[in-house]
Amino acid sequence: MSYIALNTAATGLSALSTSLDVTANNLANANTTGFKSSRVNFEDLYYQELAQPGISAGAAVQRPTGLYVGLGTRAAGTQLNFAQGATETTNQPFDLLIEGDGFFEVELPDDISEGRGYTRAGNFTLNSEGELVMANSPGFRVRADFTVPPEATDVSVGTDGVVSAMLPGSVEPTELGQLTLVRFINPAGLESRGSNIYTQTEASGEAIESNPGEEGAGFIRQGALEASNVDPVTELVTLIKTQRVFEMNSQVIQAANEALQNISNIRAF
Amino acid sequence: MNYGFYLSTAGAITSMRRLDTVANNLANSNTVGFKADIMSMTARLPENLENGGIYSDTNAALDALGGGTLFLPNQIDLSQGALRRTDNPLDAAIEGDAFFMLESPEGGADRLLTRAGAFARDAAGRLVLATSGTAVLGEDGKPIVLSDDLASVRIDARGRVFQGESEIGKLALVTPDSTANLRKEGRDAIRLLGGRTNDASADASVHQGHVEESTVDPVAALAELVKVSRSLEFSTRLMQTQDQMTGRLIDTFGRFS
DSSP: OOHHHHHHHHHHHHHHHHOOOOOOOOTTTTSSSTTOOOOEEEEEEEEEEEETTTOOOOSSSSOOOOOEOOOOOOEEEEEEEEOOOEEEEEETTEEEESSSBBBBEEEOOTSSSEEEEEEEEBBEEETTTTTTSSSSTOEEEEEESSSOOOTTEEEOOOOTTTTEOTTTTTTTTTEEEEEEEEEOOOGOOOOOTTTTEEETTTTOOOEEEEETSSSSSEEETEEEEEEEOHHHHHHHHHHHHHHHHHHHHHHHHHHHHHHHHHHHHHSSS | HHHHHHHHHHHHHHHHHHHHHHHHHTTTTTTOOOOEEEEEEEEOOOOHTTTTOOGGGHHHHHHHHHOOOOEEEEEEEEOOOOOEEEEOOOEEESSSEEEEEOOOTTEEESSSEEEOOBBBEOTOBBEEEEETBBBBTTTTTSSOOOOOOOOOOOEOTEEEETTTTTTEEEBBBEEEOOGGGEEEEETTEEEEEEEOEEOOOOTTTEEEEEEOOOOOOOHHHHHHHHHHHHHHHHHHHHHHHHHHHHHHHHHHHHOOO
């Protein structure tokens, strides 16, 4: 029945509006440090078997073995794109960039994902206690085994994550501690929590801790930030396509509506 | 009864099936690796001949009319879709005549094929469809397991999967022995009913960092939509006319005074 067409086109519209939402969020975050773009993956729905009445008879007509009509599409999920974003040099001592696949671990409130969050936004700063925290609004603490004493100057972070600083009364830099990174076997399965935070899920697998530069976790670069990896051109092309396909699916709804109207008018008085 | 009425009804039913198919094609214009359905209709023989009867003079007028129209099973348009660059290392698009193979959930004898090359890595490290999470099979018939090492994955034109320097598997690239046995299953899978698969020829190549766009042609689909709407309108209008004729007949001759 044309009801199928009506519903099929509706599945298209609903999947496309999801796609529109995701594109809007990507574009809105084109300037967010460490942001990773998402894309929507569409899949086709089940195919319904239909048999046209009266075909079983008919020696001369080739009897169709089956007649399958698809029931539309579905936004099966969003997939994060973890491609490296561009490097922005800032020369701030606590701006850290990960060159590779790793994440910084940050301390969330205990009721969220057991207090463990992960980020690639390395725009950090110090709080009043000398702890390294994220510079965005919640200011989550970065998990680290050190604090920076107030009298320390020239804090430097090596590519291997070793943090050192000049302390008064010493001519050599003093090692303060070691920053570690974590990585995931399936980063695309992480859950986006907002505030540049990702949390672990069943799909992402367990966090694997390693030192920077080891096992593909990537090196740390001080004084630089990772720009958002949103590609505005790709997003705009997606936007145009989404809008046009949306229009076409609306046309199908109109056509199905007219079809049903025609049918309901067959019996005229 | 009025034979023409049934012919028009067959036309209307066929139009609705066509509308359903156009709707599904258009709804999947954004589905990676989607292959459009091609519709075909055939003229039906008159009922008498369809039932194995012979052409007889008494039925000559009716038999000459034919039996309306019949919607044949959809064919799958296996033409090549455009490749879109995504730069996602786990995306692979096939150029040429080949399919990826998927793991059959119930482990049945039927093979599941797909052209949807938007892959992801699941928590067990297997290469899976990003949409349904079904594992993609390697040439050895087992899922491809990407190692713990997150060094960039490389897929070459022959479908070999490398991680770092070492080759960890080769994607199965197959062609069905007969495209007539292909049946779409949904969730990006095409089931090969009872058929065998052959290794794809060397002409088929895999492009990493690309996905194959849906083969739905929006222009053709919208033209079909217009045609279907009108054809349905004609059929229903004819049904009305014939209904009115019957009504007139009853009015004229069925009146008792």
